[in-house]
Amino acid sequence: MRSESSRATSPEATGLLLEGGCHCxxxxxxxxxxxxxxxxxxxxxxxxKGFLHLIVTKDAFELLSGSxxxxxxxxxxxxxKHTFCRFCGVHPFYTPRSHPDGVDVNVRCLxxxxxxxxVVEPFDGKEWEANVDRIR
Structure with a gap:
C-alpha cells in the first residue's frame, strides 16, 4: 500500500489495471x-516531453514488449533513467530520480x-530541491 511518505503506489493496492505504450x-x-x-x-x-507522471513501485509495472x-x-x-523508444521517440515510462526503485509512467501513453x-496536479520541478519531498 502507498504510505503517507510516498506517492508510489504498490501492486497490493486495489485499483486499475491499465496498459499503454509508445506511438509505434x-x-x-x-x-x-x-x-x-x-x-x-x-x-x-x-x-x-509533456510527461504526466504516475509513479508506481516496480512490482506494479510490467514491460510486455519492446525491451x-x-x-x-x-x-x-x-x-x-529517461527511457524512450528508439524508433518513435516517445517516452512511455522512466526511472525517476525521486523514486529510483520505482517506475514513472507517462499517463498520456496509457x-x-x-x-x-x-486528476492532473501541477508540480514545480523547476524548484526541484525545494519541492521533491512533496512526492517522496
Missing amino acids: GRVRFRVRTSERRALDCNCSMCGM EAITTYTWGTHVA DGDAASRF
Whole structure:
C-alpha cells in the first residue's frame, strides 16, 4: 500500500489495471494503480516531453514488449533513467530520480481514455530541491 511518505503506489493496492505504450507500438507495458492523481512537472525535461507522471513501485509495472526498442538518456546525477523508444521517440515510462526503485509512467501513453481517469496536479520541478519531498 502507498504510505503517507510516498506517492508510489504498490501492486497490493486495489485499483486499475491499465496498459499503454509508445506511438509505434513496439514498447508496451501494463501498470496496476489505485492512484488517481498525475503530476504535471514544469522542469526543463518534463515540460519539453509533456510527461504526466504516475509513479508506481516496480512490482506494479510490467514491460510486455519492446525491451530491445528502449534506449536511455541520463544527465546530472544519472539517477533518473529517461527511457524512450528508439524508433518513435516517445517516452512511455522512466526511472525517476525521486523514486529510483520505482517506475514513472507517462499517463498520456496509457491506452484509450485512461488518462481521463486522472486528476492532473501541477508540480514545480523547476524548484526541484525545494519541492521533491512533496512526492517522496
